[in-house]
Amino acid sequence: MGVKKSDRREFLKRGAALAGSLVAARTAxxxxxxxxxxxxxxxxxxxxxxxxxxxxxxxxxxxxVTSVRIPHGGxxxxxxxxxxxxxxxxxxxxxxxITPSSxxxxxxxxxxxxxxxDPEKHRLMIHGMVDRPLVFTMAELKRLPSVTRMHFIECxxxxxxxxxxxxxxxxxxTSCAEWTGVLLSTLLKEAGVHANxxxxxxxxxxEVKGASSIPMAKAMDDCLxxxxxxxxxxRPQQGFPLRLLVPGFEGIFNVKWLRRxxxxxQYYMTYNDFGHLTRDPVNAALGYQIGPKSVITHPSxxxxxxGPGFYEVSGLAWSGGGRVARVEVTTxxxxxxxxxxxxxxxxxxxxxxxxxEWNWDGKECELQSRCIDELGQIQPSRAQALEFWSTxxxxxxxxxxxxxxxxxxxxxSDGSVHNAII
Amino acid sequence: xxxxxxxxxxLLFGAAAQAQSPTYGVGRTPxxxxxxxxDISISPTGEELPPGSGTVDKGxxxxxxxxCAGCHGTxxxxxxAPRLVKLDVAADADPWDYGRVLPIRSPYATTVWDFIxxxxxxxxxxxxTPDEVYSLTAYLFFLNGLLPDGSTLDRESLPKMRMPNRDNxxxxxxxxxxxxxxxxxxx
Numbered sequence: 034m035g036v037k038k039s040d041r042r043e044f045l046k047r048g049a050a051l052a053g054s055l056v057a058a059r060t061a062x063x064x065x066x067x068x069x070x071x072x073x074x075x076x077x078x079x080x081x082x083x084x085x086x087x088x089x090x091x092x093x094x095x096x097x098v099t100s101v102r103i104p105h106g107g108x109x110x111x112x113x114x115x116x117x118x119x120x121x122x123x124x125x126x127x128x129x130x131i132t133p134s135s136x137x138x139x140x141x142x143x144x145x146x147x148x149x150x151d152p153e154k155h156r157l158m159i160h161g162m163v164d165r166p167l168v169f170t171m172a173e174l175k176r177l178p179s180v181t182r183m184h185f186i187e188c189x190x191x192x193x194x195x196x197x198x199x200x201x202x203x204x205x206x207t208s209c210a211e212w213t214g215v216l217l218s219t220l221l222k223e224a225g226v227h228a229n230x231x232x233x234x235x236x237x238x239x240e241v242k243g244a245s246s247i248p249m250a251k252a253m254d255d256c257l258x259x260x261x262x263x264x265x266x267x268r269p270q271q272g273f274p275l276r277l278l279v280p281g282f283e284g285i286f287n288v289k290w291l292r293r294x295x296x297x298x299q300y301y302m303t304y305n306d307f308g309h310l311t312r313d314p315v316n317a318a319l320g321y322q323i324g325p326k327s328v329i330t331h332p333s334x335x336x337x338x339x340g341p342g343f344y345e346v347s348g349l350a351w352s353g354g355g356r357v358a359r360v361e362v363t364t365x366x367x368x369x370x371x372x373x374x375x376x377x378x379x380x381x382x383x384x385x386x387x388x389x390e391w392n393w394d395g396k397e398c399e400l401q402s403r404c405i406d407e408l409g410q411i412q413p414s415r416a417q418a419l420e421f422w423s424t425x426x427x428x429x430x431x432x433x434x435x436x437x438x439x440x441x442x443x444x445x446s447d448g449s450v451h452n453a454i455i
Numbered sequence: 456x457x458x459x460x461x462x463x464x465x466l467l468f469g470a471a472a473q474a475q476s477p478t479y480g481v482g483r484t485p486x487x488x489x490x491x492x493x494d495i496s497i498s499p500t501g502e503e504l505p506p507g508s509g510t511v512d513k514g515x516x517x518x519x520x521x522x523c524a525g526c527h528g529t530x531x532x533x534x535x536a537p538r539l540v541k542l543d544v545a546a547d548a549d550p551w552d553y554g555r556v557l558p559i560r561s562p563y564a565t566t567v568w569d570f571i572x573x574x575x576x577x578x579x580x581x582x583x584t585p586d587e588v589y590s591l592t593a594y595l596f597f598l599n600g601l602l603p604d605g606s607t608l609d610r611e612s613l614p615k616m617r618m619p620n621r622d623n624x625x626x627x628x629x630x631x632x633x634x635x636x637x638x639x640x641x642x
Contacts, residue, residue: 143537160490167482168489176481223477234496241574242495248630255632295496300626302499302563304570310560310624312551317625318637354635408635413642421641 100126102136105206106190108144116144117270119188121205124330124349130183130377130384132208134263139270140188140206140284141239142308148238148290152266152274157258161233161296164225171274174260177215182257183383185209185351187323188284189309192436195454200333203440203452207351209384212278213261218253221296230296234303235277237290244303245286247279249296255280255381258291280382281322281353283435285309316434323353324437325412327360327387327404338448341395346373349384352406356380359405360387366399366441367414373402381407393444399453400442414439415454426455497569501614504568507585508609511602514594517587522576531598536577540598550619558595562624564616568592589613 087093104110105121112118122138132138152171160166185207193203221233226249233252236244247256257278259267267273272289279286285305300306311317327350332338346364350357356379361370373387387402404412413421418438419429432438441453485493497503518524518531528534541553553559558567572588574580583591589608596602601616608616628637 158485158490158493160485160494165477166485166490168485169482173481177479219479223479223482225477236496240577240580241570242580244496244573248627250632251630293493295494297496297498299498299500301496302561302566303496304557304566304574307557307561307566310562312620312624314625314628315637315640318628319640321627322630322636324636324642355633408633410635410640411642417642 100136102138103201103205105138105202110144112144114144116146117141118144119190119206120270121201122208124200124205124207124328125333125336127330127349130209130349130386131263132210132384134210134265134268134271137208137210137262137268137271138186138188138206140190142241142243142285142305145239145241147269149269150238150274150290155274155292157275157292157294159220159224159294159296161294162227162230162298163221163296164227165223167220167224169220171260174215174258174275177219179213179261180216180257181211181213181261182280183209183211183380184257184278184280185323185382185384186278186284186287187326187351187353189320189435192431193438193440193452193454194431195452196430197334197452197454199335199452200328200330200440203334203454204328206284207384209349209351210262211264212257212259214257214259214275214278217256217258217277217294220258220294221252224296226296227298229298232297232300234295234297234301235286235288235291236293236295237272237288238292239290241304243285243288243305244301245288245305246301246303247282247286251279251282281355283309283320283323320435323351324435325352325354325357325404325406325410326350326437327357327402327412328440329362329400329402329442332400332444332450333442334450334452336450338393338444338450340448341393344391344393346389346391346400346402347376348373348387348402350387350402350404351382351384352404352408352410353382354410355382355407357385357387357404358407358409360385361403361405362387362389362391363401363403364391364398367401367439370403395446397446398444400444401439403439412437412439415441495569495573497565497572499563499565499614501565501610504565504610504613505585506610507589508607509586509589509591509593510607511590511593511597511604513586514590514592514597517591518594521583521587521591522579523591526577531595539595541600550623553599553619556599558592559599559601559618560620562618562620562622564592564596564613564618567595568613571595 100123102120105119108118110118110120120139157169187207191206197203231249233247259276259278275291277288277291329348331347350360360373362373363370373389376386376388379385415438418432419426422433443451443453526534526536527539531539541559544552593608
């Protein structure tokens with residue numbers, strides 16, 4: 034495309050319309066490299082993207098990247114009324130530990146419209162057993178000292194079954210983001226909590242005003258009032274403009290569209306609390322703080338290995354009990370376990386990427402991973418979890434309570450990867 | 456006691472007092488009426504319950520006129536929304552076999568009042584008067600065999616209602632930072 038200097042100046046004068054057609058012409062005549070193996074052509078783009086106001090303003094991923102969220106739990110999202118229910122993250126395509134905000138999982142109790150909130154009008158009230166009840170605007174909250182932390186959130190219903198084929202179906206109801214906001218303890222201290230106040234009740238603004246009881250020890254320890262997520266404001270599906278983060282606790286505690294915190298001296302048995310009601314103390318204990326858990330995301334169900342040879346086995350591990358201390362991987366269905374490498378930093382209550390170097394010999398085999406957290410809690414196998422709950426394996430469609438059992442993937446000799454839960 | 460031995464104590468109190476005074480002075484103080492308007496939480500002991508009362512009879516009318524029946528079914532079951540009456544099980548069945556039905560499984564009557572008040576009728580939440588919520592709550596308890604026909608509920612009687620699961624549920628364990636979720640859990 035040799036354009037002489039004088040011609041070029043002339044062309045610039047003629048304006049944008051022509052510029053557009055010239056770019057189009059260039060794309061049309063531009064040589065499309067042949068990517069077939071063994072052809073002596075260096076790789077290059079198939080085409081060039083024209084700039085657009087949209088891409089300048091907010092960017093856009095490549096049209097070749099098609100990874101998307103899917104409705105989860107056998108119910109449409111959105112449904113015929115426009116309600117969103119459960120939406121699962123495409124973990125099979127994940128790299129690193131941050132879930133892009135647009136791919137973050139979402140859950141609601143029974144389907145919900147997403148509140149459309151003007152942050153200028155939004156308010157947070159702290160009241161109840163405090164010396165000084167307080168109301169904050171979003172601007173006021175942003176004046177307070179902030180923290181930025183990596184944390185996962187996981188839905189209590191994130192359980193794998195033999196019916197699932199991909200890791201998005203077995204494990205997609207968890208995600209991890211970098212959250213920014215004010216420590217709840219900062220606000221509680223500002224309000225002055227009474228000595229006999231043991232609980233808080235946190236409440237959102239959605240139709241049913243979802244509220245959860247949270248122990249004061251947790252509220253004072255590491256709960257966050259988040260306005261930021263992955264470097265930008267929290268997304269509406271995640272609670273814009275303000276959500277509570279209760280690190281390591283089941284998803285429902287992380288109240289979205291947060292408007293009110295009431296400091297109280299008893300467990301309030303809210304409708305959300307009632308949703309988790311059980312009469313089994315063991316079930317209650319295990320279904321509160323998420324257990325140690327991990328899953329191999331590559332290779333995982335539905336993927337295809339092209340043939341024998343070297344692969345990085347890669348996956349995510351997390352625990353509601355703190356940092357991931359160790360991850361082990363087996364490539365022989367659990368007979369031998371070896372340590373995987375932790376990639377990057379293992380943050381408390383955050384997805385942690387692990388990696389395991391593996392040479393596949395082309396024979397059928399089974400891959401599993403196991404998480405051990407800093408408290409020494411170990412992720413159980415599915416058989417162990419079922420035995421604990423006295424569920425005969427042949428009858429089990431899912432593990433009772435919060436399922437943090439080990440996920441097995443079977444690699445067939447043709448390289449196809451399958452869910453090995455029976 | 457000598458003053459020197461009191462000193463650490465005094466320092467401690469000093470620090471506590473300091474922690475109790477505001478550090479940043481950001482945010483404003485809401486008025487009492489503002490707090491009352493926002494505060495829709497009802498505790499199991501019911502101290503936030505408003506004055507007023509309602510009856511099973513009124514509740515049965517409101518269940519139709521307020522559209523509850525349209526979503527939950529005329530008899531409290533058979534609609535698209537969750538069923539509000541217990542499953543058809545033997546009279547002496549374990550209360551946990553009644554199904555996951557709020558007005559029968561909940562250990563506290565207050566949770567039922569609170570949820571109808573904050574979340575129902577879906578699409579027009581917050582439009583019911585306290586009397587109407589008392590009536591609808593009474594009607595749902597009547598449908599579940601917890602109250603006889605002709606009963607009345609108010610802020611005194613509601614929290615005193617003895618729900619079948621009142622003492623038949625598992626408390627979540629005390630949470631402490633760095634504690635395993637269940638002591639002795641093998642995995």
